[in-house]
Amino acid sequence: MKLWKSVAAAAALTIASLSAFAHDYKAGDLTLNHPWTRATPPRAKSGGGFVEIVNTGSEADRLIAVSSDAAAKAELHQMTVNDGVMTMRELEGGIEIPAGETVALQPGGLHIMFMGLNHPFEEGARVPVVLTFEKAGDVALELAVEKMGAKSSGGDHMGHGKN
Numbered sequence: 001m002k003l004w005k006s007v008a009a010a011a012a013l014t015i016a017s018l019s020a021f022a023h024d025y026k027a028g029d030l031t032l033n034h035p036w037t038r039a040t041p042p043r044a045k046s047g048g049g050f051v052e053i054v055n056t057g058s059e060a061d062r063l064i065a066v067s068s069d070a071a072a073k074a075e076l077h078q079m080t081v082n083d084g085v086m087t088m089r090e091l092e093g094g095i096e097i098p099a100g101e102t103v104a105l106q107p108g109g110l111h112i113m114f115m116g117l118n119h120p121f122e123e124g125a126r127v128p129v130v131l132t133f134e135k136a137g138d139v140a141l142e143l144a145v146e147k148m149g150a151k152s153s154g155g156d157h158m159g160h161g162k163n
C-alpha cells in the first residue's frame with residue numbers, strides 16, 4: 001500500500017541517506033531521539049512505534065501523520081488505562097509538540113500504531129517510517145527493533161489484532 005506521495009518519498013530518501021549511521025534525526029527545530037519498536041511474535045498483525053520528539057524552536061509544531069512500508073496502515077494512537085482497562089484511540093488531530101518541550105511516544109502512552117504488518121518485526125532489524133509534521137514536513141526515520149517486550153510498561157498491542 002503506497003501511502004506516501006512521490007514528493008514525500010523523494011524527501012524521505014534524501015533524509016534517510018544523510019542519517020544512515022545516526023540514530024537521532026533532525027528536522028528544522030525538531031530533534032527525534034532513538035526511534036524504536038519491539039520485536040513481534042510470528043503471527044502478530046500489529047505493533048507500536050516509539051520516539052522522543054524535542055522542539056527547540058519558539059513555535060509549536062504538530063505531528064499530523066505517519067506512514068510506513070512495513071504495514072498496511074500506520075496511525076497515531078493514545079493508550080490510556082482506566083480502572084485497569086486499557087483503551088486506545090486514534091488521534092485524528094495529531095500530536096502537538098509545544099515550543100521548547102519534549103513529547104515522548106512510549107509504551108503505555110502516545111505511540112505509532114502499525115496495523116497489518118507485512119512481516120514480523122525482528123530484533124536487530126530497522127523499520128522505516130515517515131513522520132509528517134505541520135511545519136517541519138516529512139521526516140524519514142528508522143525504528144530500531146528491540147527485544148520483544150522491551151521497556152514495556154505492561155501494555156502491549158495484541159488487542160489491536162482484532163480490528
Ligand SMILES: [Cu+2]
Pocket residue numbers: 077078088111112113157160
Ligand atoms: Cu495503538
